[in-house]
Amino acid sequence: MSYPHGTIGSVRVAVVPGPDGSGLLCELDDDGSGRGSPLRADDLGAVLAEREDQARSSGAEPVRWVWANGASVYPPLLRAGTRVARCHDVALTEALLCARDQSADDRLGWGRPDAGEPAPDWPAPDRAAPDWAAPDWPGRGASTSAGQPALFEPTQAGAPAPPDPADALDMLIHAHKDQLARIAADEHPARFGLLVAAESAGGLAAAEMTQAGLPWRADVHDALLTELLGPHPASQRRQGRRGASQAPPPRPARLAELAAQISAAFGASEPGSGGRDGGGQALAGQPLAGQPLAGHSHGSQALAGPGASARRPVNPDSPAQLLRALAADGIRLPSTRTAVLAGVDHPAIAPLLEYKELSRLYSAFGWTWLETWVADGRFRSEYIVGGVVSGRWASRGGGALQIPRLLRRAVVADPGWVLVVADAAQLEPRVLAALAGDHAFAAAAAGGDLYAELAGAFGGDRAKAKLATLSAMYGGAGGEAGQLLAVLRQRFPAAAGYVEAAARAGEEGRVVRSVLGRTCPPPSASWRALTGQAGDPEAEPDPQAGRASRARGRFTRNFVVQASAADWALVMLVSLRTRLSRISMANGPSSLDDPSGLVPSPRAPSEMAPRLVFFQHDEVIVHCRAEQADAVAATVSSAAADATRLVFGPTPVTFPLNVAVVECYADAK
DNA sequence: ACCCCCTGCGCG
């Protein structure tokens, strides 16, 4: 397997997969042009692995593989045992560039120092880049051609490939070359280049995390469900019902019990199968009698026996039915949200609140979820890099980023392994402090508890300091928040000014960018029409317009903070990924992985290496051998320091991590 | 039978 060797150092090689594990490769010149003629590889994974291995053993910089869409290219390589250190993901990059370029005319100065943007007055960042982020962009002129082939659209993962891989390679090389120029033409090419590199590396991390899976103990999960809900309904019945798949499975025992109590509290009979009167009455009446009704004085008509005025049973899963039933008892509510129900005095409320909590667990993370998403002791979901406009990741399948805290009990390390759980403490307010260059605010963010440090400005009340800060970042001003916000504005004018400038930009229809240059979406056509920004001068004083305008202001206000926090977290994640791969190489394949003493081929990657297994906005989990826990914990902290330096440069603001080494996720924190 | 929107709630 020979491959033409170019310069040692930062080399870009375009890659297009072909049929049956084959592929086409072409080394690229510094300006992105193809160098020489393409090489066809029968076993693409082997060629990539060989080249990765070469770089590792020689200490040279690894190749940056340029491919159209890592989400489709990389998983097959992973399955074949090939991991790569770095890449340029044309699809992810195109999404970043499109967001920037389609809004270029609307930006109107946000991000330029002369436009009133608060700017940090500490020294300019020193952004010595690590190897995955080497700013090897050519300093070429700008060509801002938009409109790439659909092949590279991030949403087109399954798009039909061009018939000829050679054509695909040409398109790839052209698109990449164009992207290099557009990146170089950014207002802040180094920062934007860092974002591109980090986003691309995030694509690698995402695919690797899907492959690894989150350790998940189905038996622990099942026991928890059984304890709270009763036995698994499907395993109860199962006796001969023809067409058994037709009927929905019966509610678990505890949910059925609560549903009966709720219906009974509304004076309805039980819908149960055993006949409307007999069994239903007994079932409905009995638990209610035993239910402590302390504090409920409303019960007179609600307690009317089921036989008396046989109301229809109320389905607690139906907000509409609940509202009707409550109205029939003289209680009119705007919604059936838990917060609304909590203040209501009615005998159905207590069982209803319990029902809602358990029913959510059952429907979202019950036995069906377990059977669907957990296999071989792993929960595997797909991560969507940049799936949120702010740059946060989204997930597809299993609600991976919404796992109830309760179920963290089921996330347990393998025997001999541990979970290193690390989350960034108070990330968003610290990001605001670093962004805004507010000396007083940044001084507070230099300590371990930002809100406690701010409390002095709020009469020593930490809770008030927290509420004020959150209101500034989210745009809330209800209740007490308005006053607290005024205090914050007075004591920390630059911090408040930063988010308020972002809010103003949004209200006026402009776009804003994160610290690394991720751009928020422009307003929709309907928004512009509504707010009179569409060129219609006689702006009608539509109250809708004001609301829409302020809603967008809250969005952009939050975007600058949330997206910059996502920048930091993403850089932290990919730095951690790189550092972990070094640990696994240093510590030893020979000592840990390979009792035979043979150097393992990159195609048979270490089973013992630390693995990133979870990433949730500001939190990561690494699954590693117990004896590596200390090294991994230190590595996470180093990665956080990398992120702070690369994203914000020198800053007094600290970004502390809570790091826990545990066997069970629930024991972290 | 299928699709779409709404409500509600889990996470950050």
Place this chain on the structure above:
DNA sequence: AAAGCGCGCAGGGGGT
């Protein structure tokens, strides 16, 4: 004066 931000997923309910 009033308004907090971003997602994914399940179930209900109406429409086709």
